[in-house]
Amino acid sequence: xxxxxxxxxxxxxxxxxxxxxxxxxxxxxxxxxxxxxxxxxxxxxxxxxxxxxxxxxxxxxxxxxxxxxxxxxxxxxxxxxxxxxxxxxxxxxxxxxxxxxxxxxxxxxxxxxxxxxxxxxxxxxxxxxxxxxxxxxxxxxxxxxxxxxxxxxxxxxxxxxxxxxxxxxxxxxxxxxxxxxxxxxxxxxxxxxxxxxxxxxxxxxxxxxxxxxxxxxxxxxxxxxxxxxxxxxxxxxxxxxxxxxxxxxxxxxxxxxxxxxxxxxxxxxxxxxxxxxxxxxxxxxxxxxxxxxxxxxxxxxxxxxxxxxxxxxxxxxxxxxxxxxxxxxxxxxxxxxxxxxxxxxxxxxxxxxxxxxxxxxxxxxxxxxxxxxxxxxxxxxxxxxxxxxxxxxxxxxxxxxxxxxxxxxxxxxxxxxxxxxxxxxxxxxxxxxxxxxxxxxxxx
Numbered sequence: 001x002x003x004x005x006x007x008x009x010x011x012x013x014x015x016x017x018x019x020x021x022x023x024x025x026x027x028x029x030x031x032x033x034x035x036x037x038x039x040x041x042x043x044x045x046x047x048x049x050x051x052x053x054x055x056x057x058x059x060x061x062x063x064x065x066x067x068x069x070x071x072x073x074x075x076x077x078x079x080x081x082x083x084x085x086x087x088x089x090x091x092x093x094x095x096x097x098x099x100x101x102x103x104x105x106x107x108x109x110x111x112x113x114x115x116x117x118x119x120x121x122x123x124x125x126x127x128x129x130x131x132x133x134x135x136x137x138x139x140x141x142x143x144x145x146x147x148x149x150x151x152x153x154x155x156x157x158x159x160x161x162x163x164x165x166x167x168x169x170x171x172x173x174x175x176x177x178x179x180x181x182x183x184x185x186x187x188x189x190x191x192x193x194x195x196x197x198x199x200x201x202x203x204x205x206x207x208x209x210x211x212x213x214x215x216x217x218x219x220x221x222x223x224x225x226x227x228x229x230x231x232x233x234x235x236x237x238x239x240x241x242x243x244x245x246x247x248x249x250x251x252x253x254x255x256x257x258x259x260x261x262x263x264x265x266x267x268x269x270x271x272x273x274x275x276x277x278x279x280x281x282x283x284x285x286x287x288x289x290x291x292x293x294x295x296x297x298x299x300x301x302x303x304x305x306x307x308x309x310x311x312x313x314x315x316x317x318x319x320x321x322x323x324x325x326x327x328x329x330x331x332x333x334x335x336x337x338x339x340x341x342x343x344x345x346x347x348x349x350x351x352x353x354x355x356x357x358x359x360x361x362x363x364x365x366x367x368x369x370x371x372x373x374x375x376x377x378x379x380x381x382x383x384x385x386x387x388x389x390x391x392x393x394x395x396x397x398x399x400x401x402x403x404x405x406x407x408x409x410x411x412x413x414x415x416x417x418x419x420x421x422x423x424x425x426x427x428x429x430x431x432x433x434x435x436x437x438x439x440x441x442x443x444x
């Protein structure tokens with residue numbers, strides 16, 4: 001799959017806002033669909049895969065005679081936080097496009113990054129980014145830090161598909177940001193990002209097997225909604241076109257949370273909201289609000305307890321805990337206390353994304369997996385983002401264990417067995433390493 005590059009675009013736009021010295025200037029909720037399968041599914045062993053932030057890179061028309069169209073798309077993106085005239089001026093002055101003189105195709109773009117002195121260089125092939133690096137021309141002139149390689153996300157998508165095709169995993173969970181921009185084109189079928197998700201993942205997977213159909217699961221991929229799915233597509237038309245079966249679980253433009261049960265385990269998907277550059281990890285959801293989601297979460301967890309369910313898996317986009325990049329959800333909106341209150345009765349695992357790195361936590365009996373290595377640019381590896389300020393008693397990251405994060409494209413296989421400890425196997429690709437491919441068992 002064609003994966004993303006350049007930092008989380010909201011962060012890029014924050015930087016541009018700083019660059020031009022500009023100051024920062026409830027939908028309804030319906031009751032979620034309840035499974036028509038009246039009887040509790042038997043507890044059986046099964047496995048599934050999880051990944052996050054696999055969103056494909058912004059696509060630019062790549063012919064030289066399409067430069068005006070490409071720049072117009074860049075202006076549209078910058079307009080998320082900048083006035084139209086300012087956006088146009090920034091794109092005209094500071095975004096440099098280079099075309100191959102022989103093929104007349106776009107091969108490189110240079111643009112501002114997250115601070116006034118940072119510059120990002122992106123290479124292109126047929127309109128898609130293949131690699132990206134960042135240079136701080138003031139602090140480290142001449143030194144480029146590679147934060148994205150197309151082959152990383154391609155490897156993740158290919159290996160996960162193979163695991164489902166071969167029966168190693170029943171289905172796939174995503175923590176959100178499957179696409180770069182929720183809408184581009186007049187309809188979802190014209191959107192290059194959703195087209196790639198469909199071609200490289202969805203079309204490659206087998207239909208649900210008998211066991212899944214008996215549990216009421218009509219698909220092989222179940223996403224939490226990220227901020228990029230609603231970027232330019234507040235009606236989530238693209239999401240529901242790619243995953244029409246989510247409507248069965250009550251997902252709509254007014255409700256972006258759902259749940260299901262499978263083989264004695266409960267799966268819950270929440271929504272942390274669209275991106276706000278002033279609070280990049282805030283839980284700003286309105287469909288439903290944070291308060292309503294916490295009430296619904298408690299109800300779903302109470303149901304699990306009453307039914308004798310022991311294992312619960314919860315997925316939402318913004319991270320509960322993070323030591324790098326943009327950091328974690330602010331304490332006032334952080335759901336940890338609500339979730340941890342059930343840890344004495346339930347074996348709860350939470351999957352997050354948004355911060356494009358991998359971090360693993362075990363806090364108050366709840367396991368938290370920050371899985372941001374699905375293919376997006378890994379800006380937390382850049383200087384100044386590897387270790388952010390956190391309290392002295394902040395939970396330790398069990399993955400990097402104090403070291404600075406590096407490029408690490410990965411996904412996790414989860415093996416669930418009734419009455420036994422859940423097993424987490426992380427399959428990873430580190431293109432910089434002498435041994436680029438590896439497998440790590442987490443929570444040993």
